[in-house]
Amino acid sequence: MTAPLLEVQGLTKRFGGLVANDGVSFTLAAGEILGLIGPNGAGKTTLFNSLAGFFPPTSGRILLDGADVAGLPPERIAARGVARTFQIVRVFRSMTVVENAMVGVMLHTKAPRAAERLAREALAFAGLERRAGAPAAQLTVAEQKRLEVARALATRPRLLLLDEVMAGLTPAEVQDAVALVRNIRGRGIACIVVEHVMEGLMPLADRILVLDDGRKIADGTPAAVAADPAVIRAYLGEDHRAPGP
Amino acid sequence: MRGGRARAAAICGAAAVAILLPLALRQPTARNTLVLMLMLAQLGVAWNILGGYAGQMSLGHAAFYGTGAYVSTALLLRLGISPWLGMAAGAAAATALALVVGWPCFRLRGHYFAMATIAVGEIVQAIATNWDAIGGAVGLTLPVEERGLAGFVFNVSRLPYYYIALGLLALTLLVNWAVVRSHLGYYFRAIKDEPDAARALGVSLTRYKLAAIALSAALTAAGGTLYAQKELYIDPGSVLSTGLSIRISLAAILGGVGTISGPVLGAVVLTGIDEASRTVFGGTGRGTDLVVYGLLIVLIALFRPEGLVGLFRAPRRGQGAGRAGGAPGGTP
Numbered sequence: 001m002t003a004p005l006l007e008v009q010g011l012t013k014r015f016g017g018l019v020a021n022d023g024v025s026f027t028l029a030a031g032e033i034l035g036l037i038g039p040n041g042a043g044k045t046t047l048f049n050s051l052a053g054f055f056p057p058t059s060g061r062i063l064l065d066g067a068d069v070a071g072l073p074p075e076r077i078a079a080r081g082v083a084r085t086f087q088i089v090r091v092f093r094s095m096t097v098v099e100n101a102m103v104g105v106m107l108h109t110k111a112p113r114a115a116e117r118l119a120r121e122a123l124a125f126a127g128l129e130r131r132a133g134a135p136a137a138q139l140t141v142a143e144q145k146r147l148e149v150a151r152a153l154a155t156r157p158r159l160l161l162l163d164e165v166m167a168g169l170t171p172a173e174v175q176d177a178v179a180l181v182r183n184i185r186g187r188g189i190a191c192i193v194v195e196h197v198m199e200g201l202m203p204l205a206d207r208i209l210v211l212d213d214g215r216k217i218a219d220g221t222p223a224a225v226a227a228d229p230a231v232i233r234a235y236l237g238e239d240h241r242a243p244g245p
Numbered sequence: 246m247r248g249g250r251a252r253a254a255a256i257c258g259a260a261a262v263a264i265l266l267p268l269a270l271r272q273p274t275a276r277n278t279l280v281l282m283l284m285l286a287q288l289g290v291a292w293n294i295l296g297g298y299a300g301q302m303s304l305g306h307a308a309f310y311g312t313g314a315y316v317s318t319a320l321l322l323r324l325g326i327s328p329w330l331g332m333a334a335g336a337a338a339a340t341a342l343a344l345v346v347g348w349p350c351f352r353l354r355g356h357y358f359a360m361a362t363i364a365v366g367e368i369v370q371a372i373a374t375n376w377d378a379i380g381g382a383v384g385l386t387l388p389v390e391e392r393g394l395a396g397f398v399f400n401v402s403r404l405p406y407y408y409i410a411l412g413l414l415a416l417t418l419l420v421n422w423a424v425v426r427s428h429l430g431y432y433f434r435a436i437k438d439e440p441d442a443a444r445a446l447g448v449s450l451t452r453y454k455l456a457a458i459a460l461s462a463a464l465t466a467a468g469g470t471l472y473a474q475k476e477l478y479i480d481p482g483s484v485l486s487t488g489l490s491i492r493i494s495l496a497a498i499l500g501g502v503g504t505i506s507g508p509v510l511g512a513v514v515l516t517g518i519d520e521a522s523r524t525v526f527g528g529t530g531r532g533t534d535l536v537v538y539g540l541l542i543v544l545i546a547l548f549r550p551e552g553l554v555g556l557f558r559a560p561r562r563g564q565g566a567g568r569a570g571g572a573p574g575g576t577p
Contacts, residue, residue, distance in 0.1 A: 052445060054441070054444075054445075073444070073449075074444040075444050075447050075448060075450075078444070078445055079447050083445065083446070084445050086441070086442065086445075090439040090441065090442035091439070091442075092438040092439055092443075093438055093439075094434060094437070094438050094503070095431075095434060095435075095438065099431065099434075103432065103446055103448070104446045106428045106431060106446075106447075107446060107447035110427075110428040111428075112426060112427065112428065151442075152445075152446070154446075155446055155447060
């Protein structure tokens, strides 16, 4: 087995007295899809923000291809091949759809003409090519989420962090989003997917990591995690027992 | 490319009018008003790079303007250096000041950044007022003899000031246009819209905000040198006041931030109001221009939040129109 793309070791993030992430460790191989779940307040978004450079971790290491990137600012992390989307969409509202994607492309290709061509490719991949000329502010929520994905992909990442890209979508749109993430993996890009929409995540993830109260309580295949008593307790409370033998 | 051709025709038409207008208007005060319009337009366009496109609301641009005026004037008076070289030196000094000041100020966002820039402007003005080597509160007087183009002093005919102001405005518009079309323009607008999303795409906020303020400051300083050579007298009140900073930003905001032609339009209207109120009310009406400004801003905020440029722009086209890429944010 080759060295993992991402290796997180003992990642801890404190905000004053609150421990949002407590010694979280996991690895991710190139092209793997890791689901990240947990009850509200479990520390999923904090973990994302640490990985993407928005929060410097209190302690622990984030090894990307063996180099520690913990504490680097977001723009440096992006330059090393980590892209993200935001839970609450943050498209550039004064720009057109293709201009949004161009900002992502420009990480590697600064010339606008070449950037526009590559941006259109990214939009086509995300199924947005017909909206290329529209102001980004006019897109539906589902389209804006796709635009965030297209824009992130335009930076040519090796690791994509997707923060609730399926939340608030209709069942049909969820299926489209699942297909999109599969296609992303098809390009060899690893994904970490934070999601509450289980019917979207379960068939998609190679592995699922469960956080509760800042700590990792499970890490395994979707089937194994779904049957894990600790996970069931975390979601349903102490009194519930998994039915069965 | 019908839009492109129409735009080229509009630019040529505007240039022709700008070149011929002072020849038609022979009255000195009218010509002077035109020069003031061009000078404020140039400052508004320069401010717009930082305040409009990159969205960093500066209310301290007089610091850069005054730097340009003082550096070229001091070099001329003390070392006999040509004001043209002084203009370049002033732009360089203002760029250095912008980088030094921008570094800490850009840690602040939104209103806090604007407040910090006011403080910077006030500090620079206080320093100049108390620095006797550059004339202190009394100011500096430049030699008034005719020196022609090389010496940048024109008394026989003041028409050259008009064409120099026009040339400087054209240069500033050209820089603005080149910036908007390059990756800088995209990054500036991204920073303005969603700074965190821009960072996640690899855009260093500090680096690109500093690029914006450096360009903006250098061009503003060039305007300061022109002012010094035209008025042949500078003091802290005339080139470093916060009132001037506000006027510069107002030209852009009134005309339309984040558009190439907006600040020009705003400057023409603002200067027009100044001169009209001066003519109508004379010395007794000091302050009426401010009343009219205020009224205008309220009207703009209510009916045309995108600025006066919005009056001339066709209503927003529907979705899917092919405005992509080629002409970002730019207009008419």
